[in-house]
Amino acid sequence: MDWRKEQEGPYDRQQGLGRTTVLLVENKEVTACLLAFVLQKNGYRVIHSNNGAHAKSVMSAINPPDAVLLDRALPDTTGLELPACMRTQEHWHRIPVAMLTTNADTLDPRQAVGLGGNDSILKPVSPTRLATRLNRLLTGMRAFLLTIPQ
Amino acid sequence: MLALNHSDLTLRLGSMAVLCIYSAVILLLSGILLLRFIRLAKERRRRKVTEIWRPLLAQCVVEVPETLPELTPQEHLVFLYLWNHCYESIRGDARAQLNELARRTKSDEFAKQLLRARRLRWRLLAIVTLGHLQERSIWNELVAMLEADNAFLSLIAAKALLDIDAPATVPLLIPVISRRNDWSPLKVVAMFGTVGADIAADTIAKAACQASPEIGSRLIRHLAATQSQQGLPPLRALLREGTTSDDILAACLFLFGECSDPRDVATVRAHISHPTWYVRLQAASALGKMGVEEDEPRLITLLDDEHWWVRYRAAEALSNLPWMTAERMTQLCGELSTIESQEHMLPFMARSNVRKAGPLPSVHPRAQAS
Numbered sequence: 001m002d003w004r005k006e007q008e009g010p011y012d013r014q015q016g017l018g019r020t021t022v023l024l025v026e027n028k029e030v031t032a033c034l035l036a037f038v039l040q041k042n043g044y045r046v047i048h049s050n051n052g053a054h055a056k057s058v059m060s061a062i063n064p065p066d067a068v069l070l071d072r073a074l075p076d077t078t079g080l081e082l083p084a085c086m087r088t089q090e091h092w093h094r095i096p097v098a099m100l101t102t103n104a105d106t107l108d109p110r111q112a113v114g115l116g117g118n119d120s121i122l123k124p125v126s127p128t129r130l131a132t133r134l135n136r137l138l139t140g141m142r143a144f145l146l147t148i149p150q
Numbered sequence: 151m152l153a154l155n156h157s158d159l160t161l162r163l164g165s166m167a168v169l170c171i172y173s174a175v176i177l178l179l180s181g182i183l184l185l186r187f188i189r190l191a192k193e194r195r196r197r198k199v200t201e202i203w204r205p206l207l208a209q210c211v212v213e214v215p216e217t218l219p220e221l222t223p224q225e226h227l228v229f230l231y232l233w234n235h236c237y238e239s240i241r242g243d244a245r246a247q248l249n250e251l252a253r254r255t256k257s258d259e260f261a262k263q264l265l266r267a268r269r270l271r272w273r274l275l276a277i278v279t280l281g282h283l284q285e286r287s288i289w290n291e292l293v294a295m296l297e298a299d300n301a302f303l304s305l306i307a308a309k310a311l312l313d314i315d316a317p318a319t320v321p322l323l324i325p326v327i328s329r330r331n332d333w334s335p336l337k338v339v340a341m342f343g344t345v346g347a348d349i350a351a352d353t354i355a356k357a358a359c360q361a362s363p364e365i366g367s368r369l370i371r372h373l374a375a376t377q378s379q380q381g382l383p384p385l386r387a388l389l390r391e392g393t394t395s396d397d398i399l400a401a402c403l404f405l406f407g408e409c410s411d412p413r414d415v416a417t418v419r420a421h422i423s424h425p426t427w428y429v430r431l432q433a434a435s436a437l438g439k440m441g442v443e444e445d446e447p448r449l450i451t452l453l454d455d456e457h458w459w460v461r462y463r464a465a466e467a468l469s470n471l472p473w474m475t476a477e478r479m480t481q482l483c484g485e486l487s488t489i490e491s492q493e494h495m496l497p498f499m500a501r502s503n504v505r506k507a508g509p510l511p512s513v514h515p516r517a518q519a520s
Contacts, residue, residue: 028235028239029204030204030207030232030235030236031239033205033208034208034211034236034239036208037205037208037209037211037212038208038212041212123239124239124241125239125240126240126241126242126244127211127212127242
């Protein structure tokens with residue numbers, strides 16, 4: 001499967017262009033497929049990357065998405081390295097990052113901010129909660145960007 | 151004539167040996183080819199089922215499609231792996247949709263058949279699936295599996311029972327946890343993950359009270375991982391009886407330090423002069439975490455303990471006291487009567503000084519000045 005391709009589901013085509021894009025960095029294929037479906041169902045366009053190295057190459061190849069959903073436990077990198085890498089890139093440093101964490105490494109949102117993210121979402125994920133949290137994160141970031149003078 | 155017969159026999163034996171070797175090689179090659187073919191077929195089947203069912207499973211999180219593809223028994227195995235993975239990746243109402251999908255594909259019936267399979271991994275798959283489906287009809291079989299020789303099988307059965315009915319499972323689990331020394335305490339703590347920290351702490355503490363000192367002390371030490379104080383009351387009651395072993399006592403003191411409940415300070419203080427060195431050690435460490443100002447002289451007294459590790463932990467505990475500053479530690483060290491006790495304080499004084507000074511400069515100040 002070519003992971004560089006955007007994952008387009010049945011709901012994608014109904015929504016048209018100009019939709020909110022989410023970069024999903026998740027190595028487990030079943031979980032990634034599930035999250036992608038839930039996001040697409042909620043009107044997001046999803047770009048999937050299945051490891052840290054690929055996510056980095058995606059960062060240099062595509063326009064910045066509106067948000068990043070990042071699994072904290074990736075096989076080739078820590079969840080901390082990618083946000084740090086993003087914050088150094090010109091167009092990526094203000095992209096909101098939600099970190100997917102497990103019970104073992106539960107982060108509260110304040111800790112997530114300390115680690116370079118903007119929010120943390122506990123796995124296993126509740127589909128409705130995921131959409132709500134992502135929406136809140138994006139709304140908060142848009143409101144923040146409006147306060148910055150051009 | 152005899153020589154000719156002899157060579158004839160040798161020739162015949164030789165050709166038979168060659169024939170046998172050729173046959174063995176051909177058999178071996180055929181075996182390898184067959185295994186390779188089976189593996190490829192399995193891989194193809196896995197890929198096919200994944201391609202068909204992965205999007206369907208994702209869709210089921212929202213709604214179960216009206217028509218579903220048929221599954222052969224071999225495909226059903228792959229489907230069950232996918233279904234369980236999917237089930238564990240989500241929470242909330244979406245799990246009910248996945249359960250409906252499993253019932254419609256008759257996965258509950260299939261899993262019940264697998265429960266009697268000879269292969270362990272199939273049985274494990276069946277137990278996990280039926281646990282997720284909260285299938286009550288296999289309750290008795292799962293209870294019997296708690297006593298299985300295989301620790302992994304019994305742990306998975308316990309987890310499935312908790313998934314089916316946690317309140318009914320807890321009383322069953324207490325004696326089993328206290329008896330089984332092949333169950334990893336960490337796995338036991340993790341098993342209660344979905345049930346709740348308070349139930350986990352209470353169950354494990356009660357099991358520890360009934361267990362042998364060896365198992366009980368291991369369980370108590372891992373109670374801190376539940377991050378619940380619900381396990382403390384049964385242990386306090388156990389200590390009040392006064393008949394506990396030193397291993398259990400030391401583990402309880404460790405836990406009291408981790409939980410730092412002020413109600414346990416008196417118990418910790420009472421064991422500061424216990425005859426067993428590792429009980430004194432745990433009491434010293436716990437006092438470092440939960441002690442108040444009046445405990446400082448107690449820890450200073452332990453700096454002259456006969457056992458090296460007790461002296462070391464007492465020094466560490468002193469350095470951990472919240473009001474202990476670098477200056478106070480230096481003053482304290484000067485007041486100590488023996489060189490040995492002063493030596494124990496030195497590494498912690500150095501650490502405290504480093505913390506106070508902040509991160510080391512990248513260039514040595516002298517080099518910078520020159």
